[in-house]
Amino acid sequence: MFESLGLSQESLDLYRLLLQRPELALTANRPLLCAELKLPEEQVEARLKHLRDMEFLASRWNDNGDEYPVDPALTLERLATKRQSMIGDLTEQLESDRLRASEFISDYNRFLVQNSVPDVEILDDVDKANLRMQHFYPTKSMWGMVKPGPLTTPPTDNFADQHIMARGAECRYLASESQLKSRIGQEWVEFLRDVGGKLRVVPSVPFKLVIFDGESAVMPLDPDRYEAGAVVHHSKAVVRMAIEMYEHYWRQADRSFERTPEPGELSAQESEFLRFLVQGATDEQVARKLGVSMRTVRRMAAKLGEQVGASGRFELGVRAAQRGWVD
Template identity: 80%
Template sequence: MFESLGLSQESLDLYRLLLQQPDLANTANRALLCAELGLPEGEVEQRLQGLRELGFLALRWDNSGDEYPLDPSVTLEALAAKRQSMIGDLTKDLESDRLRASEFISDYNKFLTQSAVPDVEILDSGDKANLRMQRFHPVKSMWGLIRPGQLATVPDENFADKRIQERGVECRYLIAESQLKFRGAREYIALLQEVSGQVRIIPSVPFKLVIFDGESVAMNLDPDNYDAGAVVHHSKAVVRMAVEMYEHYWRFADRSFERTPEAGELSGQESEFLRFLVQGATDEQVARKLGVSMRTVRRMAAKLSEQVGASGRFELGVRAAQRGWVD
């Protein structure tokens, strides 16, 4: 029970015996004590010395040189307090070691970031991402993929992109189709187009992304959580991949904000819905990718199912493929 503090089971048994028969602690009765324990005198003396060091034995007041066992309410409480103190010291040491370990890991991670991936910046919060974005000053181009829910009408004097456009920077914006239903969206688009901003509509936007001068690309660390921060890539491979992806979206984007599909023709959102459906996406995932509500997704599914005579999602996917609506 208290082995870590020097009180073995053998010492505890000896202490219990002395509490029951205090006279056995007297020097004159040492032979009786050895007989009671069945041990040689040398080993018994060793155990008695252990009890003395723990403060379990005390000299009698009569100057006889004999000893007596102290009350367990005193001895065991003192032993428990000593153990508690040791635990407290150990806890402090562990906390100190943990702090040093964290600092060591942090230093190593910084070393890895600086030496192994110098072309990558990790901004681990939305505030840091905002501050970093303000330090970009493009001189040739700025291309953005704008996620649903991020448009808002802003006064001209506070519109940072307008100042960039006025410097002659080519500004392109790809906006999710679902944005058009939000109040103020068309006014925001008009503001983007006022100087030289070019805006096109696509059925869905996979994540927020901005390409600066074809040399740096910034995107969210977590496509579904803006507060998680952002990552900025400067490496040629990643930037080239982002540029080619953007140009693909741009070529096939819709330049009209008023066009409605003809009878029997799929809208862009419906095509994207079917594409996500055959990929196995859930309704929640489809709604997030399209920037629409769950109700809109279910209404879209019901409409398309009725159009092709499908009784379920799997059958809808099969029939859509048969009609050539999805690859």
């Protein structure tokens, strides 16, 4: 059906199956996929590699290293455009394939049902969020806050944002301080520097956030449960608030990563810990917000408590306020 686009019928059948049942693209479900296709693992892996090479598979939005099938509206149009620029004598066949692709997309729409109200899109699971993110085509800027928590996936050559940078759009990234202390974090620092991304570091970020061209803001439905999906805001008021929040973090980030505190001076991470403490956050909540372990939070509390002579959390908060460490 799409042979002129370089997509065999076997690969198309696998792609259609993954679109209808995206959970089969998870690495953990590879045995289920082999059983569904009635093929040995090596043949299935070869077909998956074919789809991956053609950019029909991409890394998932929740950064866990698994893959998902990219929206056909993007993959098929991208292939068609590429082939059209290379092979002029296939124009007629390509037009026919585009019509068939439209039918394919219409058939798939029932698997991508979005609840929406004016200026807001509700994507109530991760797969819908993954697919929706593929539809954004920023030409001016993409600003992102990296999801709190350890970085588990190293950078690769097929990093999707490189296409955005290649169009001349500014790509900014805000990450928490703890994320870049790992080996993978340092790899991301070097990688983003090489490809032209702008990275700054803060003690913590509130949740994952992406702002496209200053016109749309994507954030999780539930900051504590990323698997719940995402919400896309287009209203000027909400997007403006997201931009102002991002700009605040971006300005405050200048000293957080490059400057080492003097002896006896609070680090940016310690200041953030105290801010959460006086707000009444539990150790578990502080650890999640800072992207560190419970052990690190307790060690930080013990160090600061000894520094000010406090015997407990409440007294530490009081003495920190007396010293002007917190507002």
